[in-house]
Amino acid sequence: MTQRSSSQRRTASLTPGRIIEAALRLSDHEGGLDRLTVRRIASELGVGTMTLYSYFRSRDEILDGMADYVLGRMQLPAEPPAGPAEAMRDVGLAFLDMMDEHPTVIRLFGSRVTDSRPALRGAMEAPLQRLVDAGIPGPLAVRCYGFLITYSIGFATYQAPRPWGRAADAGGGDRAEQRRQRSHVYSALPRDEFPRLVELAGELPGLPTNEQYLAGLEAFITSVLSRPDLSPPG
Structure with missing residues (x-):
């Protein structure tokens, strides 16, 4: 040939x-x-x-297509949530998983706005419907959605350049060893200048981990569940 x-x-x-x-x-x-x-x-x-x-x-049209592709394929769990808390977890973790699979979308979120129907359906309509179906009133669902997407973008942006925070199967490498080395960076600082960093050197490498993300997510869920305008589904 x-x-x-x-x-x-x-x-x-x-x-x-x-x-x-x-x-x-x-x-x-x-x-x-x-x-x-x-x-x-x-x-x-x-x-x-x-x-x-x-x-x-143009290159810009390709970037728009990339955003549409990723957002339009965001996946929520197939099973309906048992209540508002599970619905918020579903949406938050779906955003984080999407950004973990396609780190590019973090930058795209910060530089482009897409109004394509697939993107609006996958990354807005479906999450909002999930929240409303779980008993979260529409206006509150919008505020919950706003927090979940911006919190996920912020966390994913922080995590991306810190590989020791990612799961062991997300990109390879010995995460335990990376965290040990990061802990050593803090513990080796002059104690008179950085007493708290030295004291907490073993905890600080956990900042960019998904466990840290989940802690913040659960704190937000607790605050929403305490609102008097939240009604149970059904």
């Missing part, structure tokens, strides 16, 4: 979805959004740069 016919086959099998998937793969695992260029995506797919411009007019 000639080089030209091979290139023609790759071009013939190209779709907008394949382009978005390649862009996400590169951005999530090979340098983030800053290094993502149309040329790099084209190279990953084995096609010419101009070929991509027949599907997307």
Whole structure:
């Protein structure tokens, strides 16, 4: 098979979805959004740069497509929640899982607004419906949604450059050893300048862990459950 016919086959099998998937793969695992260029995506797919411009007019359109792709596929548990607390956990953990699977979306949230129907359905309509179905009144559901998404974005942003906080199977590596080394960083500080950091050196590496995220989530849930305007489902 000639080089030209091979290139023609790759071009013939190209779709907008394949382009978005390649862009996400590169951005999530090979340098983030800053290094993502149309040329790099084209190279990953084995096609010419101009070929991509027949599907997307600009890099910005590709970024919009990436946001739509991830948000539109956010997954909530199939089983309906037993009540408001479980519904809030479902939504919060779904946001965190989505950002863990696609770290790129953290930056996309901070730089773009999408009004595509798949994105609105997956990342707004479905979570809000989950909260309302669990007995949370609409206006309160909106406030809960706002907290859950911004809390998840903030936590995921903090966790992303701190690999010792992630689960052992999320990217590989010996997390226990990484946390031990991080603890040593704090314990090795001059005690007269940093008495609390030295004293709490064993606890501080836990700040970017999912356990810390869950502690904050449960505190928020407790505050919502104490509200007089919250009614049980049914």
